[in-house]
Amino acid sequence: MLAGKLALVTGSSRGIGWETARVFARSGATVILNGREPSRLETRRKELSAEAGREMYALAFDVSDAGTVRNAYQDIFKSYGRLDILVNNAGILQDALLGMIADEMIDRSFKVNAFGALYNLQAAARLMGRAGAGAIINVSSIIGTSGNEGQTLYGSTKAALIGLTRSAAKELAPKGIRVNAVAPGFIDTEMTRQLPIQSGSNGSRASSCVGSGGQRKSQTSSLSWPLTSRHMSPVRLSASMAEC
Numbered sequence: 371m372l373a374g375k376l377a378l379v380t381g382s383s384r385g386i387g388w389e390t391a392r393v394f395a396r397s398g399a400t401v402i403l404n405g406r407e408p409s410r411l412e413t414r415r416k417e418l419s420a421e422a423g424r425e426m427y428a429l430a431f432d433v434s435d436a437g438t439v440r441n442a443y444q445d446i447f448k449s450y451g452r453l454d455i456l457v458n459n460a461g462i463l464q465d466a467l468l469g470m471i472a473d474e475m476i477d478r479s480f481k482v483n484a485f486g487a488l489y490n491l492q493a494a495a496r497l498m499g500r501a502g503a504g505a506i507i508n509v510s511s512i513i514g515t516s517g518n519e520g521q522t523l524y525g526s527t528k529a530a531l532i533g534l535t536r537s538a539a540k541e542l543a544p545k546g547i548r549v550n551a552v553a554p555g556f557i558d559t560e561m562t563r564q565l566p567i568q569s570g571s572n573g574s575r576a577s578s579c580v581g582s583g584g585q586r587k588s589q590t591s592s593l594s595w596p597l598t599s600r601h602m603s604p605v606r607l608s609a610s611m612a613e614c
């Protein structure tokens with residue numbers, strides 16, 4: 371299905387990003403893993419290469435640093451000459467009731483979750499525009515569409531991703547680049563293990579347009595959905611005019 375495609379999955383050293391990378395690799399794509407920690411990433415790269423039986427790549431960079439992101443895409447261009455798929459998955463969760471949200475939390479959450487996705491989308495669109503084709507998937511959240519007590523900050527950053535998706539999809543469609551967002555519900559990862567409330571005990575976390583709270587493997591396949599389906603679905607929050 372993805373044979374011959376080169377895909378960058380940001381935040382793929384663990385969690386949803388890692389499982390997405392594995393799904394893509396099994397579907398034939400060559401994956402560039404990303405995260406901030408080079409040694410952890412190299413371990414993952416070897417693991418994925420062994421699993422797929424072919425060479426996978428890794429590029430350590432912080433998605434919230436615009437200059438670093440630009441340099442990373444220059445490296446991608448120099449090394450591979452193209453990029454077919456970007457999954458804007460890297461994200462952080464800093465939950466607090468409104469009165470407890472510190473300024474630094476606001477800065478950091480938006481920097482990583484929203485600005486980071488925008489920096490990557492800009493750089494990827496430049497590369498994909500050269501080829502006249504590409505697909506970008508932004509990982510939003512059910513909290514960005516439905517909201518939840520104590521998650522105003524996180525939900526705002528994830529709602530920003532939906533707005534970003536809608537406009538970028540329209541702008542990039544004439545260049546042959548599809549932009550979509552997915553909004554998963556609760557998934558058991560390192561991120562959600564810090565939450566006091568686990569899957570199933572909170573209505574808004576447990577209900578999602580992609581299904582109830584679940585395991586990484588069952589829901590990561592939904593991330594490859596925008597790369598294949600031609601049909602509208604509740605998980606597709608926005609799509610370009612180009613065919614899916």
Ligand SMILES: NC(=O)c1ccc[n+]([C@@H]2O[C@H](COP(=O)([O-])OP(=O)(O)OC[C@H]3O[C@@H](n4cnc5c(N)ncnc54)[C@H](OP(=O)(O)O)[C@@H]3O)[C@@H](O)[C@H]2O)c1
Pocket residue numbers: 380381382383384385386387404405406407410431432433434459460461462482509510511512553554555556557558559560561562
């Ligand atoms: N788990 C859920 O229930 C759920 C539900 C809906 C949406 N999501 C979204 O899905 C995405 C992945 O979540 P997850 O649950 O898999 O989280 P996770 O297990 O905490 O993994 C987050 C990944 O992002 C990377 N990362 C964090 N900050 C980064 C930065 N500044 N630059 C580059 N990489 C960075 C981490 O790597 P390093 O720390 O090594 O850099 C890690 O690989 C997030 O955007 C999250 O908001 C999650």
